Amino acid sequence: MSTDTKVVSQADVATAVRRGILAGELVAGQRLVEAELSESLGASRGAVRAALIDLTHEGLVERIANRGARVRVVSVEEALHITEVRMAVEGLCGAKAAERITDQEISALRALGQEMTEAVENGDVVGYSQLNQRLHESVIAIAAQPVAAEVLSRLRARNVRHQFRLAFRAGRPQVSLPQHLAIIEGVCARDPQAAEAAVRAHLGSVLEALAESDAPA
Structure with a gap:
């Protein structure tokens, strides 16, 4: 997953991850590592963490105890x-x-x-x-x-x-x-x-x- 412009805000991070899921670049069950997303999107770790929380509320991401976040698997x-x-x-x-x-x-x-x-x-x-x-x-x-x-x-x-x-x-x-x-x-x-x-x-x-x-x- 990549972005043409430098992403800095929580909303921009959420949009980028959401688009990655829609495009099939991020697949069900794939781990979403905060450090990797921060580097690839040019955002702070705090913005990435907040965006993943927002996406969890939307039902796109799930957080697993002691394992971090991943793209949610839908039955x-x-x-x-x-x-x-x-x-x-x-x-x-x-x-x-x-x-x-x-x-x-x-x-x-x-x-x-x-x-x-x-x-x-x-x-x-x-x-x-x-x-x-x-x-x-x-x-x-x-x-x-x-x-x-x-x-x-x-x-x-x-x-x-x-x-x-x-x-x-x-x-x-x-x-x-x-x-x-x-x-x-x-x-x-x-x-x-x-x-x-x-x-x-x-x-x-x-x-x-x-x-x-x-x-x-």
């Missing part, structure tokens, strides 16, 4: 609960995005949908996963609902390990692509009900896939 059961909340909040963002989208944003979303289609056709799983994330982020940004955006950012960071596992499951891109295209269509048609329904249907599919991953063999 499948908790991932299911997180996805249920995402379904409600992100569905709201889909509806808001449909109400607020501009012509320029419509063109950008449709182009993104075409890129996603080509990635699946070419078997580019990594590229498709990145485009998948861009789509969700784009819809949330278009929605312009800052409270929802903050909630979703924290939920996605907590659930990132399971998101990566699903993204690389055989056949998953072929399942999720039409769902993502339906989200794009609903938002671009400026149809709030269709957009919200498409988001909820997609995340309902994610719930089913997560539940299957936890089923006994």
